[in-house]
Amino acid sequence: MAYDSFGSSVKRGFLAMPVAIRAIIGINTAIFFAQILSSFIGISLIQWFAFVPDPITVVTQPWRLFTYMFTHSLLNPFHFIFNMLWLWWMGRPVEETIGAHSFFSIYLGAGLIGALIDVIVSLLGVPNPVIGASGAVYGVMVAFAMLYPRTPIMLLLLPPLEARYVVTGIIALDVLLLNSGGNVARFVHLGGALGGYGLMKFRQKGGDISLIPRYFDYLYSTHLSKILSPLFALLNVSVKTNKDGRGVKSSMHSWRANQTQSNRNRTATRRGTASNTAGVSDAEILEEVEQSELDTILDKISKSGYNALSKQEKKTLFELSKRKEP
Template sequence: MSRYDYDSFWNTLKRGFMRIPPVIRTIIAINVIVFLLMIFAGQLIVNVFGFNPDPFTALTQPWRIVTYMFVHGGAFHLIFNMLWLWWMGRTVEETIGPRSFSVIYFGAGIGGALLQIALASIVGSNIVIGASGAVLGTLVAFAYLFPTTPIMLLFLPPIEARFFVAGLVALDVLLIGAGDNIARLVHLGGAGTGYLLVKMHYEGYDLSSFIRPIEQMFKGKGTKSKKKKRQKNKDMYAVADVEIMEEKDADELDEILEKISKKGYDGLTKEEKQKLFELSKRN
């Protein structure tokens, strides 16, 4: 293989990775980095960042309720979770926007952990790792937004997304207490939380409102030493994950976003896609 072919392969791989929606791209990158670190300090990372459902530990070490989603027990555990996230999650993120998607993904992971805490006295307090709860919540969101989309699996006929995801959830219910060392309750808590959050979005609740205060907090810290902040245009109007400067465009953008939430991005006409692109690029 020539050097040109080698460079071409990695450049192609890089371009493909950069086309993944930003939140999913970041989640995959962090998971891979943590997995590589686990080669050298696996048990230490599990002990520090894994989720312990013991109520006292959860209360005194709250970071675990998030960090456990980035720790995986093996290569296949990581690969399958990230493949599912990339396969179905990218459409969800492109449809509802990165902020709202972040709320669903991390909300599902946290919801799964909370259910495990609530039932720790019954199922025990073993350390939990992996993004499966968050990923299953994302799959539920996909099935809610695109219920009849066919899911293609090897050796099986096409299955509509709603039936496929319902089957995964039912499998977790049936295998509770099977002793297979899989946190079924985290899966179910993630699925339930994902459903509630995507339903809130579909009914008009702005999930991105959970993220904006966090963004403003970090932006405020990062701009203290910089030059005076530019005054915000009084006519600015914010809708979901897009900010536009002219109030007259707000109604048209609302209609486009509503159509995306019901039919997906592919349901837009060519003119609507162009309009959405133009509005998203304005400062």
């Protein structure tokens, strides 16, 4: 029973994540477990997924520019765990502010720029293979600090510090340790931070950083859905095509539909027992009102996107989502 309860809690927590973060953490986790399974038969996925900062390898095996940021070493599982925790912790408010498509761009763009900078630096020395989401996560951290610079962050044994100081301190530490040796790809970290900063600045000036992810959404909805649907089903990311071939239904909308149906079931149950009781409580009525308000906001997001919400609607969405976390 305890195991079932824990498993259900993990599943609810995973499904409550924003769409992009859920997909990114899901892919990282799937690859990590695939590495574990493949190691039993003597196959190393790192051999195929790691990024080698060499111009020839970049040209002949370009997929490594992206696969490395979803791959971690089995010898250091804490690298994987902490990257995913930081991604979830700092990434959630970022995605809720800029949207899933733009968040994908920050993650992938920061990781890509970090890898390319490492190529340039490696021309001066011996190129070492790189794995890990750290460069991409650095980009997300910078995005968080730019959006919420004064948000206090609690660190171990330290008083609360504003996000801008914490992120600046982490980056400064990487700069100070550039010549310290070891297996830490610090230039990838710094390149990722630079990539996140550049993309956010471009967005702040009115640029559209969601263009490429939206194109892949279109590509998926028109051509790739039959091929990739089984994979996304495993990750609980549901994507469906409308009749015009352009509509995309994300897992957030599926979550909304499930929440709405669940709420209707609860309401029907309460109405069915109303004749035997004095009526529903104030708390139950408030819950139904809040659920209705949340449904209205999520419907607006599905039709017009997150940016179409007013400031009050964004605030309401954030507050209601926090209350409904398991």
